[in-house]
Amino acid sequence: MNELCRVLIVDDEILVRQGIKYVLDWEREGFQIVGEASNGQEALGALHTLKPHILITDIVMPVMDGEELTRIVKRDYPAMEVIVLSSFSEFDYVRSTFQNGVADYILKPRLAAGALLQVLQKTRDRIPALQAKPAFKEQRQSPESLLSRLISGYELQAEDAGFLAQQFPHGQFCFLGCGYAGTLPHGEQPAEPPFRTAIAEALSRRLPGMVQLLIPAAGQNRLLLINLEAAQWGEAVLALQELARTYAGNEPGLRFSLSRAFGGISGAAAVYQDSYLKLQQYRFYFPGEVLLVHDELPPLAAEPPKFNLGQFTEQLKRLQLEEAFAELRRHVAELRSYYDNDVFQYKSFLGNIIFNVTNQFGHIKALEDEKYDLFRSIDEAPHAEAAAGLLDAFLDRVMEESFLAAPAAGSHANMKKLLEYIEEHYAEPLSLTELARHFHFNPSYLSSLFTAHNQEGFKEHLNTVRTDRAAELLRAGEAPISEISSMVGYGDHSYFCKVFKKYTGLSPSGYRRQFYGQE
The missing domain is CATH 3.40.50.2300 (Response regulator)
Incomplete structure (x- = not known):
């Protein structure tokens, strides 16, 4: 062969x-x-x-x-x-x-x-x-290959569609997905979900005559198309519930997803998109459910109103942190209960909040140093509760650090004006000499003053501001990367890329791709 x-x-x-x-x-x-x-x-x-x-x-x-x-x-x-x-x-x-x-x-x-x-x-x-x-x-292409093309939205030739339909003798279909939740300790990889052995055999014993077709899927997930008689549907759900309970004890990381039932192979693409893939997204909000059945989802809560970011920012400026963070936590809890919320949007909201908070408390170096690691952790969070926990820990850290960093009596009153000037003019070719001239300071004195009050030098602070603004533009996804460097004050694009990677650990294109799904 x-x-x-x-x-x-x-x-x-x-x-x-x-x-x-x-x-x-x-x-x-x-x-x-x-x-x-x-x-x-x-x-x-x-x-x-x-x-x-x-x-x-x-x-x-x-x-x-x-x-x-x-x-x-x-x-x-x-x-x-x-x-x-x-x-x-x-x-x-x-x-x-x-x-x-x-x-x-x-x-x-x-x-x-x-x-x-x-x-x-x-x-x-x-x-x-x-x-x-x-x-x-x-x-001729295999049934698995033809079905994979069909569920991805590609139209099959009449001959191939007829051949595929001949593989299924029964009138009802559904998709059953199986995969492992999260990662194992020390970077270990989980074994392949036991579709070809115990699960497939158990279903065949409970549902005589049922046809199963394994479809290639991404990563460790495995996807079955199940073809059975309509009268067997209730028995199929019961069999899967028993399997889920069994594997919950033996393999606690294993998770199942069962789409809604549909009649006719021609409906496979619509159900795959509207039911099975939706379940994969919903699982982010139901990490503890071993078996997620489309027809047994809880009633969907009302979509939360948009978060009042303007009011939140004003509360941060006034150091009303307890009120601001309490309202933020309430809103995040509402987002977690609205399981139809896009996972990317949920994580992006948490990332935007962290970006805004660290921007407001830019003088606290510990927060600045850790924010990009926190972005990565949220992006890799396996479920909504884990991501919210990261935000909670960050907010607690902000409360602690802001208290420790409260300005002592007699601190330099002009320092705030210097920082505000940089925030307003970062896109211009700023230098320490020009800043000193504008505020009528000696450049050497200004350099020492800046470091004493900000735990970093003028150049490092300016690069931090520019890098943050560049990250914000990359997150927006509208401006080409080639133009962003000049928009934030760098005349040399290659130097901008070097500075951005130094401060974030990623190139501009890598940052946009990793955090916002764009090239």
């Missing part, structure tokens, strides 16, 4: 993964996509199970980037080939991956079917295990 060349796609953007999956007719070209991952850590967890011949990986990703992934793969799986995806701005990173044995690279702006196929074929020719195989012959 001819062997397909197995491919694993690794990219933090689902649209990029979808584009790669459907730019080629993979199986007819002799390749098979065996899975997806949204970062390097997910990919490493899937390698032993999926055993791909080729990895197609992005460079800039959260948790573990493509550079580190490539290094580990070539160390632990030397026969596995790696193809890197990059943009023009990331080419310096691509060069470093070639030192670790990357086979080739593809520029995202030029990701066309012909170019991708050419790189894949050239890379496949490097794999000794595939060289002894006879030339691959064109064949």
Whole structure:
């Protein structure tokens, strides 16, 4: 039997993964996509199970980037080939991956079917295990591959649609998802969810004649399409509830999601989008539910009103912290109860609050030093309660630090004016000499005064203000990165990138991609 060349796609953007999956007719070209991952850590967890011949990986990703992934793969799986995806701005990173044995690279702006196929074929020719195989012959796509295309919104040819429909003898369908919640200690990866063994067998015993089809899904998640008689639906839910209770004790991290039922394979795409993927989002607000059933969700609370950020900011300026933080915590609790709230929006709200608070208390260096680590922790929070807990701890820290940093009697009255002037004119070519001239100070005296009252020098403070403003513009996602440097006062774009990475640990493009889902 001819062997397909197995491919694993690794990219933090689902649209990029979808584009790669459907730019080629993979199986007819002799390749098979065996899975997806949204970062390097997910990919490493899937390698032993999926055993791909080729990895197609992005460079800039959260948790573990493509550079580190490539290094580990070539160390632990030397026969596995790696193809890197990059943009023009990331080419310096691509060069470093070639030192670790990357086979080739593809520029995202030029990701066309012909170019991708050419790189894949050239890379496949490097794999000794595939060289002894006879030339691959064109064949019909598998039911799994056809269903994967269907639920992603691609229209099937009439012949393929008819072939897929023939695989299912019963009139009712549903999707069952299974995966692990959170991460294990010390970076360990969980085992593959036992779909092919205990779960599948248990369902088959309880539901005779039921048809199950395993669909490739991202990361550690596994997705089944279940086809059964309408009269078996109640029994199916009971069987899954019993399985969930069993696994809650034996494997406490395992989670199940059951979509609403639907009739006819043609409805698979709509139910996948409107029911199954919604359940995956809702799970962020129901971390303790082992089995989440679409038809048994609690009534949805009213959508919370918009948070009054203006009033909150005014309370911060007046140091009315207890009142401000009490109202903020009440609002976050409402957001957690509204489980239809987009996860990205929930995390973005928490990040924006932290950004505004640290901006207001910029003179407290401890808060400034920790805010970007806090952004990352919130972005990686596995559920709403964990993210809210991070915010709570931050607010407690602000209360403590603001009390300790209260200005002593006789502190320099002009310091506030200096800081306000920098806040208003940061986009101009400011220097210590110009600031001293404006306020009629000796530059040396001003430098000492600034450091004494701010725990950092003038230049460091100006870079902090500019970096914060640049981060805000990157978060807004409207201005091109090439223009942001001049908007915040840097005439040299490369110097801006260097300063931004020094203060945040990320390049501007990496910051935008990691925290706000944009290139």
